[in-house]
Amino acid sequence: MAKRDYYEVLGADRGASADELKKAYRKKAKELHPDRNSDNPNAESQFKEANEAYEVLKDADKKAAYDRYGHAAFEGGMGGGQRQGGNGDFSSAFSDVFEDLFGDFMGGGAQRGGRQRASRGSDLRYNLRISLEDAFVGLQKAITVPTSVSCNSCDGSGAEGGAEPQTCPTCSGMGKVRAQQGFFTVERTCPTCSGVGQIIKNPCRTCGGSGREEKERSLSVNIPAGVETGTRIRLSGEGEAGLRGGPSGDLYIFIEVAEHELFQRDGIDLFCRVPVSMATAAIGGDVEVPTIDGGRSRVKVPAGSQSGRQMRLRAKGMPALRGGGTGDMFIELAVETPVNLTSKQKELLREFEKLSEENNPLLTSFFSKVKSFWADMKN
DSSP, rough: OOOOHHHHHHHHOOTTTHHHHHHHHHHHHHHHHGGGGGGOOTTHHHHHHHHHHHHHTTTTHHHHHHHHHHHGGSSSTTTOOOOOOTSSSSSSHHTTTTTHHHHTTSSSSSOOOOSSSSOOOOOOOEEEEEEEEHHHEEEEEEEEEEEEEOTTTTSSBBBBGGGGEETTTTTTTTEEEEEETTTTEEEEOOTTTTTSSOSSSSSTTTTTTTTTEEEEEEEEEEETTOOOOOOOOEEEOSOOOOOOOOOOOOEEEEEEOOOOOOOOTTTEEEEEEEEHHHHHHHHOEEEEOOOSSHHHHEEEEETTOOTOEEETTOSSOOOTTTTSSSSOEEEEEEEOOOSOOOOOHHHHHHHHHHHHHHHHHHHHHHHHHHHHHHHHHHH
């Protein structure tokens, strides 16, 4: 089978410069690397084909010979008798762009020149439980957070006396070591510095070389009005201290609003169940209800109200977290049936029941049906 044109293999023009050829090869190597194409049986052969093409075209003399004679330049003794083909060692071609591709193939973990020395600290979570009244008005809350802070003894460097760490002699500060395994070059975390790129000969006695120590910190948190369960507040830079002087993580405050004995919350609206006497529900009247701001409101109960009836108090609910007004408060009536009646009360209720049959069509109809039912049962 005839070989494809090397420029065609790389997807480059014949007049491409060395940088353009390298860029084209990098794109092909990234696209065809076998580690990223486990489901493509042709990926390895195509990857080797791209390596072969770049091995020739990256060399100025070989490129000139290929441009003049094509593939024949490396067959039958031409071009110094050096044969280029699928059996050649093309690991050198891949090594030319290995640094560029390493982050893509290995997950972006490559660090050069000891840049792994300092790493960002972890984010922390703090659960804060507040009352519904606090959520209504907002508050300034003092909290104590156990966390890692920068070591005072070594100023976060991890070295005794604050001395600067030294470049790792094994990896020369790369944090990685390479090993050639046949066609591929494999990089692993340096065993001497554990990927940091630097070593500490005299670790700090206080922090053991980590550059941070465990302490409790007191912080003041601003809880805005209108928060609800699940609200998250971020305190930038108040998380765990970074490793060896790295930036600190963030602290996230997760709010939980405790259940209230009188009010139930639904977003910015509040619901309150209010008991009323049977007499008030029947003839109407006023009832005094509490509000979340600590005040009281008088609500007019219409005559003939039944249990479950709702009435609205506008703008007596919770404030919206980011503006946008205030919710409403809904009053649900719960008509109470009197208990432990006196003889006089029972007598009055019996009289009331007799009178009710005369002016209550529903009761009249019901009792009429009951009498008819009993008469049918006797017959």
